[in-house]
Amino acid sequence: MDTVAEPTLFKKGAEANLYLADWHERKVVVKVRIPKEYRPEALDKQIRGYRTIHEPQLMHEAKAAGVPTPLIYMVNVPEASITMQYVEGQQIKQLLNKVSQDKRRELCISIGELIGKLHRQGLIHGDLTTSNMILSGDGKIYFVDFGLGEKNSEVEARGVDLHLMKRALQSTHYMFWEECFKWVLSGYSCVLGVEAAGRVYEKIKEIERRGRYVEERKQ
């Protein structure tokens, strides 16, 4: 088994630890889904294994759909680890509240276009938050963390995906979330087409009404 050199922990996420390492003179990230003691071992293995297998597959398909994602170098299912390219850049989460309004618009429209490209290809990201998007040095936005993603072309899945994006904007970028989400949607409908995008917006509203305690809830 090929291995990486000198892994150092650089982010302890909720689900996985991210290590920075070298692999054949490349800077790589090793994402290790750590066993979760709180859930039964059988369930834990099933969840980690499933996500480790599906994530690289979806990242590959996302790339084919025109959405930048890190290159995958190695996958180790028993260890639930994925070794991938390290993307030099900044998290959108860190940027969005700091940049000018023009830049914010540009970023949000691009994000919307990228989500549109995923959905057009039948891909659902599953965890669209601004911490899972990296603006690289060359100006491209990379999407990472496809662990909760799936292949699904249903309007329902697309709606939930965008609803999550909206929720992420509301909680982390609450000062600007409304304009940000509007721009995301405009980029999205540029790619997906006004008609298909319109069906998704309607679905988002329906999903919100379904939720607990929303003003205009479906009875």
Next chain:
Amino acid sequence: MRKTHADPQKRDGYCLGIESSADDFGVGIAAFNGEILANKSDSYIPAEGGIHPREAARHHSEVADTVLSDALKAAGVKPSDLSVIAFSQGPGLGPCLRTGATVARALASYLEVPLVGVNHSLAHIEIGKLKTGVVDPVALYASGGNTMVTAFEAGRYRVFGETLDIALGNCLDVFAREAGLKHRKGLPLGAAVERLAAEGKKLISLPYVVKGMDLSLSGLLTAATTKLKEGGFILEDLCYSLQENAFSMVTEVTERALAHTEKREVLLTGGVAANKRLQSMLNIIAEEHDARFSVVPLEYATDNGAMIAWTGVLAYRHGLVTSLDESYVKLRWRVDKVDVPWIQ
């Protein structure tokens, strides 16, 4: 709520709080210094099935005067000593909320004291903080009607994750009823499921649905109920598997919020907080993130009047009162719509 020029800076006083959003009618009395002087309630237990809102509301109006006088007696407080009346204004079941609101309006008018409408979800978090001493937690509020992960940020409790469909307590309760378990005084359905689950050994494969920071429980409930009807499974194993899946999902979502917000405390509140298995799961993730785990004491886990009284104190002392015109109940009042000026 509007700002008032009434006497919010007053140091001493008592707030009487009325809770009636679902099956419990509760009255609590809180002193301005945070002491809970009384917490009385009476629960409506349906003969069959879930809560019938109109029946529950009728129960509440029947027991209101007894619960009120019990609370005053327990607190050793005369009605004329009360400085403010608080009530659960939402979210909840319309007829039930309206019964409590009516009692609160009548009391406030008669005593000529201000009225404060309190957000029920916020009250669950505030009573948890008061009783456990946590200051700035990621709070998992899980009950029969709500399941949400919230944390305070910039003036409000923001919702970081929530159920996309049914609440955690509802999921367990409906399954319990399908399995023929009965709600008895002192043994809620959730507790009955917990007991059976503790005897379960085999993990049966059931849906596990986390979507970003949100989760979905309706598919899990349907799958578990289907397996129950099909037969061939031991009820204890089904209860165990249902709990393990549902609790793992809320724990995963809570851990995500904890990693995201980098808070140092985790608070479990709401009726499902009584569940020991859920407590232990959350304790594990809190430890992993160097956070302190706290759980609201049982008496304040289920819906109660004390939490409304205490949140009423906090609001009133920050100049927030509710005029009669604004005292209509809000069935779907989200916690992230409420300003919380008492936290800096």
